[in-house]
Amino acid sequence: MASQSLQFLPADLMESQISVVDLLVAMFPSPGELDISDSTAEDVERVRAWCVDPTPMAKIPANLFLTVSLPVAETGKTIQVNIAVPLQCSDPANMDQPPPLGYSLRQPDWMSKAEIRQIATSIPQGDVMEAFEYIQAEATCFLENKECHDADSEKTRSGLGPREPMVRVWFYFPSLSTRRKRDDMVNLAPGYGLTGFVLAGKPGVLCLEGASPDIDAYMSFIKTHSWGDIPSHQKKVSERFRETNGVHRVFLGMEEITDSLGERGGQRANRGDMQALEAWLEAKGLQEAFEKVIF
Structure with a gap:
């Protein structure tokens, strides 16, 4: 059975996706917090103009890609979140909600591939704020557990704690x-x-x-x-x-x-x-x- 071809979202749903990008830009204004390429920024403005005047478009990608350096509370560390904002779907006429965002995580130097994969596989696929809160909570929990383990190990090595045989x-x-x-x-x-x-x-x-x-x-x-x-x-x-x-x-x-x-x-x-x-x-x-x- 042939797969359905993708089509652009209706203007109202396209506006919803652009509003997500605008929200991220407002939330992460400092240098290094949000990575959005020049070509992606141009695509955002092109789509924004199309929402006002829906004429046939060209050179609009299927997704807008951004990367957010998400702070992990009170640790001074960040975790990079790749975000894909879809602009197309297979059946726009029957959609009343925009398609969900896609997320992936870049491996930081303080986590193994297995550890970052464990977090990435359970990221909520709905609201972007819900996804961010989940990632921050899981990363914070990981660091707290690691800190406790490292402290216990250091006590044992330094003789401050009981030395196990x-x-x-x-x-x-x-x-x-x-x-x-x-x-x-x-x-x-x-x-x-x-x-x-x-x-x-x-x-x-x-x-x-x-x-x-x-x-x-x-x-x-x-x-x-x-x-x-x-x-x-x-x-x-x-x-x-x-x-x-x-x-x-x-x-x-x-x-x-x-x-x-x-x-x-x-x-x-x-x-x-x-x-x-x-x-x-x-x-x-x-x-x-x-x-x-x-x-």
Whole structure:
């Protein structure tokens, strides 16, 4: 079935969309607060004139694009919101409300891709003020939680708080394949003071070294946020082994070893090469862990 071609909105709905642009310009007057290109500004005035005298138009885009640097309350930080204001629709004759605005977020340097995606997927699609309030509230909550976690970690490192003993915990996955979720496991671990490794495949293995509360908090965040879009029955992970006595860090950082494990003579080991994993762990003095995790 052929898709319907887009047509310009009626003049009254077009005026509503232009009024949104005018509102944003008034709300964010300072340099750097609102990014609107010269060509977009020209399109706005062209559409404004058309609303007064609706003659056939040319060179009018399907959307007007703007970017707002939205302040996050009392933090000094901002989050950039890309806004698309649609000027066309497939059936303007039967529309009594303008089509909803589109939103996307640019990743700030204080959030990971997974964290910014978590906010972006739930932005309200109605009123622009409602969308802004949601984004600001979610970003503020994120920063407050991060500040609390960083403060607790700093207290532990500086000796101002109780120093938790080091543990090493091993998790088993029947299958671990999604690249983005593996990247999250690696990228989020340093923020919790954790070291270890991720191995994808069938089975998959996750090893974490650090304080027990930090490991628990990390796994809770991973399951809630990074894996938030996965049905619960697919979040199959089990803790197989927890080392608690006289544990010292073996790993310098957090890494994924899937592609490098078992390299021999220029050939990469297959994912799930348990013999290669066994030899690799044995070289690090972790043979007991392999036997408890895999078997």
